[in-house]
Amino acid sequence: MATGVTATAGTTRGRSRLRAALRVTAAVFGAYAFAWGIAAFGSALGALAGLAPAEAVTAASLLALLVLPVAALWAFAVPRAVMGWVLLGGGGALMTGVACAVRMALP
Amino acid sequence: MSRVGGPNRGTPRKGKLISPALRAAMLWPHTWAGVTLGGLLMLVFFMGSLAVFAQEIDRWMMPATRVEAAGVPISLDHLSLDRAVRPVVERLAAGRAVRDWYVQLPEPRRPVMALRVRTDQGNAGGMATVDGTLLPPVGTLGASSFFYPLHYSLHLRAGFVGYWIVSFASVAMLVGLISGVIIHARIFKDFFTFRSWGQVRRSLLDLHNLTGVLVLPFHLMITVTGIVIILPIVLPAGVQTLYGGDIDRFYTDALGGYERPRTGIPAPLAPLDPMVAEARRLWGGGEPAVIFVHNAGDAASYVRINRDTGDRISLDVEPVYFDGVTGALLQHRRPGPMVATHRVLSGLHFAAFEHWPLRWLYFLFGLSGCVLIGTGMLHWMEKRRVAHGVRPGVGWRTVAAATCGTTTGLLIATLAMMLANRLLPAAVPSRELVEVAVFFLSWIGAGLHAGVRTVGNPPWSGQCTAVAGLAAACVLLNWITTGEHPVRALAGGDWAILGVDGVLALTALASWRVARRLAHRPMRMVAPTNAEVSDHA
Numbered sequence: 001m002a003t004g005v006t007a008t009a010g011t012t013r014g015r016s017r018l019r020a021a022l023r024v025t026a027a028v029f030g031a032y033a034f035a036w037g038i039a040a041f042g043s044a045l046g047a048l049a050g051l052a053p054a055e056a057v058t059a060a061s062l063l064a065l066l067v068l069p070v071a072a073l074w075a076f077a078v079p080r081a082v083m084g085w086v087l088l089g090g091g092g093a094l095m096t097g098v099a100c101a102v103r104m105a106l107p
Numbered sequence: 108m109s110r111v112g113g114p115n116r117g118t119p120r121k122g123k124l125i126s127p128a129l130r131a132a133m134l135w136p137h138t139w140a141g142v143t144l145g146g147l148l149m150l151v152f153f154m155g156s157l158a159v160f161a162q163e164i165d166r167w168m169m170p171a172t173r174v175e176a177a178g179v180p181i182s183l184d185h186l187s188l189d190r191a192v193r194p195v196v197e198r199l200a201a202g203r204a205v206r207d208w209y210v211q212l213p214e215p216r217r218p219v220m221a222l223r224v225r226t227d228q229g230n231a232g233g234m235a236t237v238d239g240t241l242l243p244p245v246g247t248l249g250a251s252s253f254f255y256p257l258h259y260s261l262h263l264r265a266g267f268v269g270y271w272i273v274s275f276a277s278v279a280m281l282v283g284l285i286s287g288v289i290i291h292a293r294i295f296k297d298f299f300t301f302r303s304w305g306q307v308r309r310s311l312l313d314l315h316n317l318t319g320v321l322v323l324p325f326h327l328m329i330t331v332t333g334i335v336i337i338l339p340i341v342l343p344a345g346v347q348t349l350y351g352g353d354i355d356r357f358y359t360d361a362l363g364g365y366e367r368p369r370t371g372i373p374a375p376l377a378p379l380d381p382m383v384a385e386a387r388r389l390w391g392g393g394e395p396a397v398i399f400v401h402n403a404g405d406a407a408s409y410v411r412i413n414r415d416t417g418d419r420i421s422l423d424v425e426p427v428y429f430d431g432v433t434g435a436l437l438q439h440r441r442p443g444p445m446v447a448t449h450r451v452l453s454g455l456h457f458a459a460f461e462h463w464p465l466r467w468l469y470f471l472f473g474l475s476g477c478v479l480i481g482t483g484m485l486h487w488m489e490k491r492r493v494a495h496g497v498r499p500g501v502g503w504r505t506v507a508a509a510t511c512g513t514t515t516g517l518l519i520a521t522l523a524m525m526l527a528n529r530l531l532p533a534a535v536p537s538r539e540l541v542e543v544a545v546f547f548l549s550w551i552g553a554g555l556h557a558g559v560r561t562v563g564n565p566p567w568s569g570q571c572t573a574v575a576g577l578a579a580a581c582v583l584l585n586w587i588t589t590g591e592h593p594v595r596a597l598a599g600g601d602w603a604i605l606g607v608d609g610v611l612a613l614t615a616l617a618s619w620r621v622a623r624r625l626a627h628r629p630m631r632m633v634a635p636t637n638a639e640v641s642d643h644a
Binding site: 043044047053054056060066068099 | 136285289335344360
């Protein structure tokens, strides 16, 4: 909100804007990447556990949808803005990577 | 903006689930998700609320389909597909070779059948009565083909762009709902507080909290299930992993679909009525809703019969497939438990079930979502006005004008389209598109009016007067052009027309009162105090 802006100097303002941009992009793209990772990883895991493909995809996607808004809000609550990106984006990429590996292993 | 760094400044207390620092951190996304996407969410919630009564609004906008059959139980005992429907298909095809066609069977809320025929030289569609009489073209998209698709796709079909935008806004809505709950840790105390005689800003916040808390379960449910319906499209990670990104193959697999290509060898279509009887036996009761004939006239033709879901929450239509030439059963596959869950969640959103009190609740709760979003934006405006003084800047004016354009402006556009529906002669070429043009032009007009006239306040009073006038004109013109006034509709038991006219009349009355009150309200010229500026949370 506007209340704190008046008290801060120009450079702090720029840095705060950068932090805000980091948080917003982490909330939008990082959280989506994280949800993507859950849905991909969950689908692969489900197929590995013997679920029908459509069942695995649906279950994992529903779970990912529940996590998505919470992950987006967490990007605003985490003390350091960069951590939001690292954990959401990195976690999403890691899970997607594992899912790809599992898919290769699947018949 | 600096609130983003909030958690650093607060001192989080151990052992408390919602710390003051977390509450402070949640305020920023809550505010800006609302200010930036509130207008779009207003459109989605408003059109979604109208979609609950899409059939009733259709009857209002398509007078030719107000057949007396309403109220009479329609069952297939009276309707033979082979005797009543297939001749209509032939008439629609008008000598061209039919490739595929489908018919939506009559039901109490739509007492006519709707057909769509794809021929080798273009498509044709139309509506016909139960006895097989083809009705003249309705000349309108109505609520089911305009307001309803606007709700979920914004009519941006290419590349599912509309789905993506609406889903993004829906996630923002979820973010707003969850952060709203966290911000208001004293939620149940606030819930019983409504100070309508206090300051405007205070009562706006109270109304925001009241709708936010009271209808929270519905808002959470409707937003989540709305995304759930199109989840495989907007989050195709699983489809990418297990289906190589082929969304059609996923849907065919998940929903028990079936398809096969044409062979090019002509063959006649087997009687359809025995197939329907067999489908009903497989369902263990239940009514058929839609019958598709694919590859018509070909040796590889097949028939799909969907079950009506009016007697259940789940949107599982239990498709049954028959060979079009032999009439033999090809496929009837039930979904697994997870897909069935997905169907129930989708059904919770669609509210296709036959239950009038719940339909009204969906409608009213959907509108309460508009109240929640609108009061949130108004609260932001009032709070910012206090911070800025009485001459607000360009940013404030933009948000104020957008708020006005997406609330009263949206109502004006909707009502103008309904008015055009009653005013345009049937002979106007591309009549349905002219109606759509009226919708968008009046919306743009209302938006421009809001943009130009927003100085200290958006032109609420003027736009409310326009809403009142348009709504009243709709009721009057329905009477003049169709001869059906509310009293006659009541006597004839035509609840669809009575309902639409009644809501229109209520809208006119309420908008008129609001316009009068706003016109007599003195302009607020209160000097801001520090206490007021920081008064939230």
